[in-house]
Amino acid sequence: MSMRRVAQELDTGPASLYAHVSSKEELLELVYDRVLGEIRLPEPDPARWKEQLRAYALEMHLVLGSHRDVARAALATIPTGANSVRAGEFVYRLLLEAGMAPREASLAMDRLILYVIGDAYEGSLHHGRMRAAGIDDPGEYFENFVGQIAAYYRALPRDRFPYLTKHIDDLIADDGEQRFYYGLDLFLDGLEARLSKP
Amino acid sequence: MSMRRVAQELDTGPASLYAHVSSKEELLELVYDRVLGEIRLPEPDPARWKEQLRAYALEMHLVLGSHRDVARAALATIPTGANSVRAGEFVYRLLLEAGMAPREASLAMDRLILYVIGDAYEGSLHHGRMRAAGIDDPGEYFENFVGQIAAYYRALPRDRFPYLTKHIDDLIADDGEQRFYYGLDLFLDGLEARLSKP
DNA sequence: TACTTGACACGAACGCTGTTCGTCTCTAAA
DNA sequence: TTTAGAGACGAACAGCGTTCGTGTCAAGTA
Numbered sequence: 489m490s491m492r493r494v495a496q497e498l499d500t501g502p503a504s505l506y507a508h509v510s511s512k513e514e515l516l517e518l519v520y521d522r523v524l525g526e527i528r529l530p531e532p533d534p535a536r537w538k539e540q541l542r543a544y545a546l547e548m549h550l551v552l553g554s555h556r557d558v559a560r561a562a563l564a565t566i567p568t569g570a571n572s573v574r575a576g577e578f579v580y581r582l583l584l585e586a587g588m589a590p591r592e593a594s595l596a597m598d599r600l601i602l603y604v605i606g607d608a609y610e611g612s613l614h615h616g617r618m619r620a621a622g623i624d625d626p627g628e629y630f631e632n633f634v635g636q637i638a639a640y641y642r643a644l645p646r647d648r649f650p651y652l653t654k655h656i657d658d659l660i661a662d663d664g665e666q667r668f669y670y671g672l673d674l675f676l677d678g679l680e681a682r683l684s685k686p
Numbered sequence: 687m688s689m690r691r692v693a694q695e696l697d698t699g700p701a702s703l704y705a706h707v708s709s710k711e712e713l714l715e716l717v718y719d720r721v722l723g724e725i726r727l728p729e730p731d732p733a734r735w736k737e738q739l740r741a742y743a744l745e746m747h748l749v750l751g752s753h754r755d756v757a758r759a760a761l762a763t764i765p766t767g768a769n770s771v772r773a774g775e776f777v778y779r780l781l782l783e784a785g786m787a788p789r790e791a792s793l794a795m796d797r798l799i800l801y802v803i804g805d806a807y808e809g810s811l812h813h814g815r816m817r818a819a820g821i822d823d824p825g826e827y828f829e830n831f832v833g834q835i836a837a838y839y840r841a842l843p844r845d846r847f848p849y850l851t852k853h854i855d856d857l858i859a860d861d862g863e864q865r866f867y868y869g870l871d872l873f874l875d876g877l878e879a880r881l882s883k884p
Numbered sequence: 885t886a887c888t889t890g891a892c893a894c895g896a897a898c899g900c901t902g903t904t905c906g907t908c909t910c911t912a913a914a
Numbered sequence: 915t916t917t918a919g920a921g922a923c924g925a926a927c928a929g930c931g932t933t934c935g936t937g938t939c940a941a942g943t944a
Contacts (some may be wrong), residue, residue, distance in 0.1 A: 490929080490930065490931085491930080491931060491932085492930075492931090493689070499894075500893070500894075501711045501894045501895070502894090502930095502931080502932085503894055503895080503896090503932080503933080504892075504894060505895075506908050506931095506932070506933080507891080507893070507894095508892090508943080510934090511932085540791075542884040555759060562741075563807065563808050563811055564808050564811035564812050564815065567839045568835070572943090573729040573839075573842065573847060573850065576850060577846075577847045577849055577850050580849045580850055580853075580857075581849040584849055584853075589690075590853040591856045591859055591860075592868075593853075593856075594853070594856045594857045594858075594860070595860060595864075595865060595868040595869075596868075598865055599865065599868060599869040599872065602804060602805065602808065602869070603801065603804070603869075603906055605802070606800060606803075606804030606805075606806075606807075607800065607804075608760050609804075609807075610762050610800065610804075613761055613762035614762050617762065620927065637764045637766070638763065641768045641771075644771065647785065648775075649775045650773055651778045651782055652771065652774060652775050652778055654727075655778075655782075655788040655791075655792070656800070658788040658789045658791075658792045659778075659792045660792075661789055661792065662792070662793060664824075666942080667793060667796055667797065670790075670793040670794075671793075671797040671799060671800070671801075673874070674797065674873065674876040674880075675872065677876055677879065677880075678873070678875055678876035679871040679872070680880070681875065681876075681879055682872075682875075688900085688901065688902085689901080689902060689903085690900085690901075690902090698923075699922075699923045699924070700902080700903085700923090701903080701904080701905090701922075701923055701924075701925090702921075702922050702923060704902095704903070704904080705920080705922070706921090709902080709903080710901095710902065710903090832925070843920055
């Protein structure tokens with residue numbers, strides 16, 4: 489997304505955008521809030537906090553992935569839009585009613601959001617490279633990317649790097665989605681463990 | 687970091703850099719590998735895997751933070767430099783010797799690195815804004831940034847957002863360093879839990 | 885109705901970016 | 915002594931975010 493392209497889409501010049509928005513950053517933050525509005529929030533049920541938090545993270549991840557440039561804007565921003573606050577209240581309430589102390593719930597929310605956005609941003613970088621390489625199929629890109637890495641690791645001297653070279657197949661076994669799930673569940677299980685024995 | 691500034695530092699023109707490097711991306715990856723070389727790796731001790739992994743994550747975070755532009759380059763890259771491989775072998779070996787299955791150790795390593803780089807990158811974005819705002823003191827920036835957020839949250843209607851408005855002080859209590867520690871320890875505790883009962 | 889005000893639109897330009905091309909120089913091998 | 919080749923580099927291209935000065939047009943006021 490560039491200001492010139494946005495302007496072109498609106499049949500106007502780039503300068504005109506600055507009558508409504510003070511910078512590209514502000515525009516991206518507005519888009520970020522709009523995008524958060526696409527997330528459907530269920531009625532909070534503290535008994536199912538883990539399940540609901542997981543669903544929220546998955547949906548946020550999905551929504552950020554489908555609006556690529558937004559992930560970066562979301563990273564160092566605590567947004568102040570209506571939808572952001574709505575979503576924040578939902579997550580924070582869920583953690584508190586699950587039994588977390590307010591201070592720890594604040595930390596947990598912050599880390600969960602960083603994880604989701606961080607992974608989505610990494611995904612968007614890959615997506616960008618894919619387009620730059622002129623590849624359309626994600627599977628083909630994944631094979632290309634991972635294949636090159638695997639070839640390089642296979643060529644390493646086994647005596648100096650015995651562990652990496654021995655388990656190359658395991659290193660490249662999981663794709664982006666599975667990696668995201670693993671980290672998310674690890675995070676949620678960790679929270680649960682801290683709840684049961686504080 | 688821009689190619690023109692790098693060239694200027696070397697008393698030459700930007701075009702000359704392309705005789706040694708095919709793109710800015712490649713240069714950043716080379717820098718990334720150099721930066722990873724600054725990390726001191728201890729002799730791996732499986733009995734203290736958690737402690738050693740923590741120290742590694744802290745050092746990597748520190749090193750990425752002090753070389754700001756590198757974090758972004760590191761995000762969607764599985765680097766192939768000598769130091770990267772050395773560090774990768776260290777982490778992977780530690781996880782395996784701690785008792786993890788190769789497949790899971792691969793996932794764990796990937797997520798740990800994503801977390802460290804993601805947090806470092808977010809920090810670098812804040813640093814960039816700090817410089818853009820002409821502020822030199824991180825504490826002053828933090829107060830400015832967090833203060834604005836807090837003011838906004840305090841102005842929210844309490845009946846619609848009871849949880850957020852009630853615990854504003856807890857929401858802004860911890861700074862970036864403490865947030866990083868919390869997520870890191872949550873991650874490591876999670877790994878430990880999976881080791882004891884697979 | 886005539887005049888003023890203010891919001892919005894926008895062409896042109898500034899200074900920056902990564903990258904490419906063609907030309908030049910200078911070293912090392914034949 | 916000649917030649918091949920690597921490196922250096924000025925100039926330029928296309929793109930970026932942003933600003934300035936000017937223009938337009940509708941609403942409010944006298």
